[in-house]
Amino acid sequence: MNKKKSFEDAVQRLEEIVTELENSEIKLDDMLRLYEEGSELIKLCLSKLDDVEKRISVLSANGENTIKEDPLEDN
Numbered sequence: 001m002n003k004k005k006s007f008e009d010a011v012q013r014l015e016e017i018v019t020e021l022e023n024s025e026i027k028l029d030d031m032l033r034l035y036e037e038g039s040e041l042i043k044l045c046l047s048k049l050d051d052v053e054k055r056i057s058v059l060s061a062n063g064e065n066t067i068k069e070d071p072l073e074d075n
Helices: 007-022 028-056
Strands: 058-061 067-070
Touching: 007 028
Parallel strands: none
Antiparallel strands: 058 067
16 A cells, blocks of 8 residues: 555545445455455554654653653543
8 A cells, every 4th residue: 555645535545445335236356355455545544643643742841951742632
């Protein structure tokens, strides 16, 4: 899977795959191919989300010229 594919493009393709898989007329071989493609897209999306989560960690300097990392709060 191409790591350069954007998160939004991957999600859009996943939506297309779901729509195709919901079609009862699809052949088994095509279902398997779409499932495999979808699995790779999910891995890509999770990897991108993990990267973003790491970057979103809020870094703030405290008074001692050291860096204090505060994780993003869960909602």
